[in-house]
Amino acid sequence: MKIFLAELIGTMVLVLLGDGVCANVLLKKSKGENSGWIVIATGWGFAVAMAVYVAGWVSGGHINPAVTIGFMAIGKFTFIEALPYFAGQFTGAFLGGVLVWLTYKAHWKATDDADRKLAVFCTVPAIRNYRLNLLTEIIGTAMLLVGVLGIYNVHNSIGKGVGPYLVGILVFSIGLSLGGPTGFAINPARDLGPRIAHFLLPIPGKRDSDWGYSWVPFFGPLIGCLLGAFLYQLIFS
DSSP, rough: HHHHHHHHHHHHHHHHHHHHHHHHSSSSTTTTTTHHHHHHHHHHHHHHHHHHHHHHHHOOOOSSSHHHHHHTTSOOOHHHHHHHHHHHHHHHHHHHHHHHHHHHHHTTTOOOOOOHHHHHSSSSSSSSHHHHHHHHHHHHHHHHHHHHHHOGGGGGGOOTTHHHHHHHHHHHHHHHHHHHTOOOOOOEEEEEEHHHHHSOOOOTTTTOOOOTTTTTHHHHHHHHHHHHHHHHHHHHO
């Protein structure tokens, strides 16, 4: 239960702060309106760092099924041990989306663009090409796993207190460098949980939740995490 709650709260913090910065930039009459991609990438990097600090001392702060599956692939977890991680991650991501909706409740009606409202909750490709969008998510998530495994490699002698901060920098870097094509989901829970929240919540003037694209930010990270974990083990084990 402690693992489940830690991952729930950690992932909720991740989405609250991550989708929160998207809302701040995208919604009308927000004080951060139109402040740009650099603000979004920075907000997500800080969101990851804070979430890992919150949950890390209990669960390791995976806050991402792709990280959990990547660790499973290299023998650090069994499937049974991973189940409370998955349950906490998807539940927390949904609740984080609900909290963002509440925080910015006055701004949904003020925003006419339904696409922007959707983009607060989940990723939307800049150019819709499912094959290339999937490839982008695979590459981004592989980089995430390589980076996380590198940060926590014992040979780097990085203390646990610094690790979450460096993971935040890693996500910030991925967002700045690789986030342009798809919005860098690199986390199935981060995308699916808030997408479900968008579908269920009474958001004025919302569009459909773009379920036709939703498989890309779900399966892309699942493939990428395996490639990244295996690649790191192959080279550095």
